[in-house]
Amino acid sequence: MKPFARPARTRDGLDLSAFFLLAAILLFAPLIKGGNRPLPLLTLELAALLLLVYPLLRPVFLRRLPMAFLLGLALLVLWPLAQLLPLPFSWWQMLPGREIYAGALASFGDTSMRPLSLVPRATEASWLAQLPPLAVFLVAVSLNESALRKIVYLFIGIAVVQAILALVQFGGGAHTAFRLNLSDIGTAVGTYVNRNHLAGMLAMALPVALGLLASRIGRSRESPHYRSRGLVKRLADALSTPSRINQTMLSGAVCTAILLGIVFSRSRSGISLAMLGILLSAVVYGLRLGGKRSTKLAVLFSVVGLALALEVGLAPVLERFGTLEDARWGIYGSSMTALAQFFPFGSGLGSFPEVYRRFQPDDIPKFVNHAHNDYIEYLFEGGLIAAAVIVLFLILYVRAWPRLLKLPRWGTLSFMQAGAGLGLLLMALHGLTDYNWHIPANAIYFALMAGVFFHRGEAEAPPSRAKPPAPQEFVPAPVPVVRPRVRNPFAD
Numbered sequence: 001m002k003p004f005a006r007p008a009r010t011r012d013g014l015d016l017s018a019f020f021l022l023a024a025i026l027l028f029a030p031l032i033k034g035g036n037r038p039l040p041l042l043t044l045e046l047a048a049l050l051l052l053v054y055p056l057l058r059p060v061f062l063r064r065l066p067m068a069f070l071l072g073l074a075l076l077v078l079w080p081l082a083q084l085l086p087l088p089f090s091w092w093q094m095l096p097g098r099e100i101y102a103g104a105l106a107s108f109g110d111t112s113m114r115p116l117s118l119v120p121r122a123t124e125a126s127w128l129a130q131l132p133p134l135a136v137f138l139v140a141v142s143l144n145e146s147a148l149r150k151i152v153y154l155f156i157g158i159a160v161v162q163a164i165l166a167l168v169q170f171g172g173g174a175h176t177a178f179r180l181n182l183s184d185i186g187t188a189v190g191t192y193v194n195r196n197h198l199a200g201m202l203a204m205a206l207p208v209a210l211g212l213l214a215s216r217i218g219r220s221r222e223s224p225h226y227r228s229r230g231l232v233k234r235l236a237d238a239l240s241t242p243s244r245i246n247q248t249m250l251s252g253a254v255c256t257a258i259l260l261g262i263v264f265s266r267s268r269s270g271i272s273l274a275m276l277g278i279l280l281s282a283v284v285y286g287l288r289l290g291g292k293r294s295t296k297l298a299v300l301f302s303v304v305g306l307a308l309a310l311e312v313g314l315a316p317v318l319e320r321f322g323t324l325e326d327a328r329w330g331i332y333g334s335s336m337t338a339l340a341q342f343f344p345f346g347s348g349l350g351s352f353p354e355v356y357r358r359f360q361p362d363d364i365p366k367f368v369n370h371a372h373n374d375y376i377e378y379l380f381e382g383g384l385i386a387a388a389v390i391v392l393f394l395i396l397y398v399r400a401w402p403r404l405l406k407l408p409r410w411g412t413l414s415f416m417q418a419g420a421g422l423g424l425l426l427m428a429l430h431g432l433t434d435y436n437w438h439i440p441a442n443a444i445y446f447a448l449m450a451g452v453f454f455h456r457g458e459a460e461a462p463p464s465r466a467k468p469p470a471p472q473e474f475v476p477a478p479v480p481v482v483r484p485r486v487r488n489p490f491a492d
Contacts, residue, residue: 199270
């Protein structure tokens, strides 16, 4: 070893422990009804406490995330704790929406201090449920590029297993041993309780899988001039060697399996989001598959045309499920009425199921545990601070796209980041009709996609420069041999 050589950087025990613990959380999260039960949720929370040790000891996220993002995380974590702080009864009864509760308590002579949350126990439980997604996000942002790619591969593998299980459940009917609930005969749920939650997870994974497929076609290891190669040459490179053929075919099979899992889940929202995800992926990746400007537009139209043709095939499947004829519209309207009464402080995080009973219409006889709209429910419980968090993260999401799209060269991680960004958008849209963010497994996967999208790995790398030519070995010129002249004394 040379005395002044710089040692190669290796991952130590803390990095490896965080990596394997993160992988374990991702594997365990959906196994028991999507983590939406007390015991698996408690297990995830305990694992999250261990995982949070890594970002506390190595706060890499502080320099990789903008200050506005850190502010949003602080509001997300601290506002539920602020809702648990006790207030004097005279102050508490003046808060919006507390009049009827204050009158009932005063009639029984109970004028003790009260927290802002109407259901403190539910607020505390909801705050603890935020720990696993928070830990997953902070660790994902802090990982190096190689470890992050492996974690994304693991997530895609989990999605493929869920999709295959969904296909087995759909084909096996009521007699299959892989079905968890007989009420879902004729559909597929994977290891989740609700088909919409499975479809939300698969829809979030579909753009990432399409990004990996695009990276196999668009990346050529043999040529450093990535953006100067056309689509035909890229396809030829992708299919030129057996190893690249296997990688391309495997990526295509993964995309097909995830898409079929969404279709056979028979989730209307999931299939609609899959169609949108295919179209958006075609636009984003199509711009990168083309080489020169003269071929970019043609490639874009061809890829978008292929996506539209696939959507035409999915449209009849979507039409069979009918229109939205359920009680969601009634829940939306009554939830908005309650939201206005508790604004701007909210009723307390996690208090929706118990507080909503007061506003539930008579034509909805069943118990309503969620608003089936993550935004309405979050505003219902969090008030003005919740609205500020939503708007702040939306602005940060929009501002992160130009940084990624302006990269002169995309590697595998860039395609993963673009897919993760599209997956975030699909899950955010799914929140308009369902409550995937309240399912621990999907909340964890959403946090993982956010960590991948906001990771600044390839964006921070300096632009590649041409390597200087290697110095040639110096070979000294031969020294001429000068022989001394011998003087002839007889020649004088």
